[in-house]
Amino acid sequence: MTTGPESTGDATPDGPTPDSTIQGNSTPDPPDLDWRLTRTQVLRDSMGVAIATGAYAISFGAIALAGGLNVWQTLALSLLMFTGASQFGLIAVIAGGGAPLAGAATAIMLGARNALYGLRLAEILRVSGLRRLGAAQLVIDESTAMSIGRDTDRAARLGFYATGLGVFTLWNIGTLVGAVGASWLSDPRALGLDAAAPAAFLALLAPRLRGRELWAVALVAAMVAVLAVPLVPVGVPVLLAGLVGVIAGLIPRKGTTQAPDPAESAESIRSIDSSEPDDQPTREPS
């Protein structure tokens, strides 16, 4: 983290600190102009991410309906779960005929990374009470990526709330459009919508596959899951793959900790990793 407690002085919410004159009079301080430029930039970035994410909410709505959920269940997921990969994971298990609780377990495991985002964000947001309860729902890949790595805490907070609220709004509108649209179709399978979900997962997975190690773990997990299909109840193969991930993560490794990758769509989102030198792979030959 670049914004340790000692560097939060640059994040005074209300303009220049009284003692800024100590710097001497050679640099006329234009903090308000600076902030206005920063604010415009942050809001523009956030809006871009919100629009892109809203577009894939349309596919979520359609895929959920194709998977057997009704419109209300689909809308409830986007409102209450509000974390894309988990939502897709839950409907995938249910669509395959798995137990809804197996779907819930898959969703919860997929959402585990949000807890780590919260750790980073807690220092920036410094929220408590009701505000914390509200802010928590906005902790997702996109809001984290658009917050962490900003120059000041003020900009980081704006990035978080603007992205979180923007994505929340458009994600739910997109879901409604997709779900209602798909509910008019008589046979989603005829349109190939059952293949849309794996394609969506592939698009979510690809940006995370950085390095041979992650490829290897992903392939092992996929093999375990496929081989388990004829042997265990529906929904369980995916949970077994989760176990593969836990085991692989528990194997201690020197100098190659992987930072959680927040970017569900790598290009459009600022990389969290650049702000976290302490989590970077050290790239030592080990």
Place this chain on the structure above:
Amino acid sequence: MTIWIGIAVGCLGCYLLKLAGLSVPKSVLERPAVHRIAALLPVVLLAALIAVQTFSDGRSLVIDARAAGLAVAAVAVWRRWPFLVVVALAAVTTALVRQVIPAS
């Protein structure tokens, strides 16, 4: 009804994880193994979901039109085409293959 239970449990669990990050002392979750597992879980779960959803009907392994859809999606992802294009191409490809080979 049971679908609603799955939704409720899943939503509650996901929310509590988000809240936990903002609430618990940093030292509780700030361990290398926790970080590695949190980074690996999406990778293994997504990989498994792709494999199971493409190559099984839930009970047994099958190869059908969805494999063609996934192959086209893989090319689209590799070419870094937008998310909606990837999803739409997979669906259209699968639908077209089913037109040609109705049993798939």
